[in-house]
Amino acid sequence: MNIAASLLSAVFPIVVTVAACYDFLTMQIPNRFPAVLAIAFLALAFLIGLPLPTIGLHVVIGIGLLVGTFALFAFGYLGGGDAKLASAIALWLGIEQALPFLILTALFGGALSLAILSFRSLPLPGFMLGWTPAQRLHEKGAGIPYGVAIAAAALMVFPDTLWFTVFASM
Structure with a gap:
């Protein structure tokens, strides 16, 4: 594989991880994260010569x-x-990893929700009182930064994708 393909494949784990951290700290996922994932996917797919029907299926x-x-x-x-983040991730995963991704997202999301609800049931520790995140x-009543669960699931299935092979060839 060429260096450009390897670098483009690195976009997935980097952007997914940064999006999860951003969501955890701000409870928001800006549009730039899914947009970068979508653009990088298309660039990488064409760069490595992925057949058009396969791109279409993704x-x-x-x-x-x-x-x-x-x-x-x-x-x-x-x-x-x-x-939007989950959809951009699914673009990279395609049909082969879509179901494992969705199952893991649900499992991680449930665990994350339980952990945050447990955290909310206790008084906020003193050392965290001045920290906005x-x-x-x-x-109470605030949302759950579900992007963390989405990203964890995406990173779990990433090694089973074609893109990881490209990434690992760096």
């Missing part, structure tokens, strides 16, 4: 997940940034 999976996650957003179960996470 796009269909991404759009399909976008429709499903926006339904969850419309009913208040998921944030809009989470929906901790106060935001501790606030």
